[in-house]
């Protein structure tokens with residue numbers, strides 16, 4: 001196997017394909033947080049719901065992680081099955097390729113999936129399993145795509161894994177199929193994983209504007225639709241630095257223009273829809289989008305009114321990665337919430353620039369992970385609420401800080417106009433919950449006053 | 454009696470959890486501790502995420518963050534860096550180095566490295582140990598018990614030979630198995646101390662993962678048994694181990710210090726509770742406290758009330774070995790058919806069970822348990838239970854579809870009653886659903 005194109009990766013910034021000066025930082029032993037590249041690859045590919053996803057390695061990589069993501073499906077659920085070759089001592093010594101081959105056969109025969117993604121893990125990469133060859137042979141024999149995903153955990157971060165998954169799609173999937181029937185060509189959404197059903201909200205908006213959603217890459221996707229992604233007229237990269245490379249490569253290979261955007265906040269949503277119509281080069285569509293966004297925005301303003309009143313002037317600390325760090329700021333601003341601290345550890349220079357455009361001068365940048373650092377900012381800036389990923393949720397609870405979960409395990413959809421309203425509601429509910437007062441007051445016997453009759 | 458395995462090349466919907474997660478869990482029961490997973494960052498991140506999801510608590514864990522080239526060239530350089538960082542930033546009392554499949558396959562010798570590290574820095578006053586837990590062996594349960602064993606070993610080494618002991622016969626060391634919830638550990642401690650004993654649980658997740666706001670957030674563990682109590686536990690007059698997997702650490706204490714031990718393989722159900730209380734009664738000479746006599750009555754009565762509900766019902770159990778044994782003993786008392794028993798790996802406890810045991814995954818559970826009325830297992834079983842139309846009772850690890858699962862109690866009379874009622878209620882609700890749909894389809 002030639003799994004890890006390490007030199008190539010090192011020369012580039014983690015995630016994006018454009019070479020940048022800052023090399024991929026090495027995770028620091030003793031203070032590293034965050035998942036591995038295998039995790040990242042699964043985040044990107046597991047939302048292909050009808051495919052089988054087989055993890056090649058000892059049990060824990062799959063055993064400790066399957067069914068842990070908030071990505072939703074509207075139909076098939078094979079991707080929610082946890083498949084693993086579950087290598088044992090002997091397999092490690094004599095090699096697991098036979099087990100891998102048998103596993104692929106077994107899955108193909110029993111579940112008849114449209115495709116099988118096979119993931120390398122640290123151990124199988126280390127012992128030099130030739131996954132590519134096994135997959136190639138199996139694909140030919142079984143006549144279904146069997147796609148090796150060479151993103152074992154120890155090559156790097158989650159972001160890098162997202163990107164390697166994107167490369168697997170480019171190399172093995174995109175361009176291998178054609179739409180079944182004549183459909184009006186449209187837009188691909190890249191990097192939107194249908195967490196908590198956000199894809200569905202976006203899809204609804206696109207439908208209302210008469211924009212065809214060609215391929216979902218990969219939220220609630222079916223394998224087939226990704227094979228014809230090269231027929232799209234526009235690519236939108238949704239909140240994903242890591243998959244930018246995919247869009248760039250599709251531009252040069254298939255001449256598909258792309259843009260980066262987000263659906264967090266009304267402004268970003270409107271911009272994204274307009275940009276789609278503009279790049280589609282369709283006047284009629286542009287007019288439809290204008291009508292739709294005007295209607296949605298004015299309705300939203302009405303609906304938001306009571307919440308804005310309660311949220312005005314509230315302060316938040318935002319701790320999330322990459323594109324979301326700035327797109328969520330826009331959303332919060334529209335609700336009147338001030339961002340007093342923002343995490344930048346997973347952001348690129350470009351992200352930081354965009355954050356700077358959106359926040360005030362006195363906003364604190366939190367460059368490095370570590371929950372203690374976030375809490376310090378919350379305390380010093382007297383923030384009312386913390387907005388971060390699930391891993392920090394109970395950190396906030398122990399410190400009795402109101403919290404909103406914004407990452408991939410979350411259960412609430414915040415994209416689009418409806419999403420912003422939902423965010424406003426969640427913020428309000430969280431801040432208004434009686435628990436904060438109750439938890440902050442001591443037990444009656446711990447209060448000073450002695451009991452007198 | 455018989456151990457079976459269905460022939461298939463792939464694990465489909467695994468119940469096996471990596472050993473290293475068991476180690477991280479064990480260390481959460483020690484105060485101011487920090488487990489360092491010697492592997493790539495993903496391994497510790499997954500453990501942390503999964504434990505957080507189950508316990509709804511922050512979890513203390515760090516990693517040596519190996520990358521490809523580190524594994525090949527010098528993995529211990531990373532470990533040293535991790536140790537330096539953790540020691541200088543957090544000053545933990547207890548550090549556990551958890552070797553993974555990666556360090557195992559690469560043949561990294563971190564044991565000697567740790568020894569010389571301790572010598573060079575003249576590390577005193579804390580406890581630092583290592584344990585080797587590749588994921589291609591065992592499961593959560595073995596990772597947990599091996600870690601407790603390694604911790605005990607290190608303590609014994611620190612305090613030296615048995616001559617210097619000052620045995621306290623009123624003090625009992627409790628070694629709770631990995632399947633016990635913080636609620637269970639609390640209940641066991643209460644039961645034992647009700648007979649006039651002082652009890653030190655090693656580890657003690659009842660004071661760390663039970664949920665409390667006494668301290669704010671800390672990167673180290675926020676509760677659990679403190680190191681001085683752990684060292685003091687070496688003076689105990691007796692060890693009580695709950696779960697067969699905890700026999701090895703108990704035996705360790707016996708071999709090194711001469712501490713007698715008693716293993717209770719099962720912890721659930723009337724008989725198991727009787728055995729435990731009878732034993733405590735005998736060794737203490739104290740009569741059984743009234744509240745347990747009452748609880749025994751309550752349990753028997755609730756079993757009578759529930760037995761109508763259990764008539765003709767069948768269950769499938771998919772749990773870790775010790776837990777499977779306990780649950781199976783309890784179900785026996787309810788007279789429920791045990792249609793399929795699936796566990797993650799083979800241990801002496803399951804080998805000796807007088808039943809057919811399957812080593813497998815949740816796909817096997819679905820296949821073998823078809824027609825069962827009740828599915829008992831971790832939350833990964835939700836969709837499988839749905840597919841075979843069984844009521845689903847979350848148990849084991851991980852459980853994410855129920856609030857407070859980590860506080861649910863299964864041990865003692867009270868625990869048996871809680872579980873009996875819970876299982877009965879689930880069956881009752883299912884029956885009502887079936888009735889409803891049959892009326893609708895008439």
Ligand code: SF4
Nearest residue numbers: 061122153493495496
């Ligand atoms: S770091 Fe490697 S061994 Fe650990 S979970 Fe990720 S892929 Fe698996």
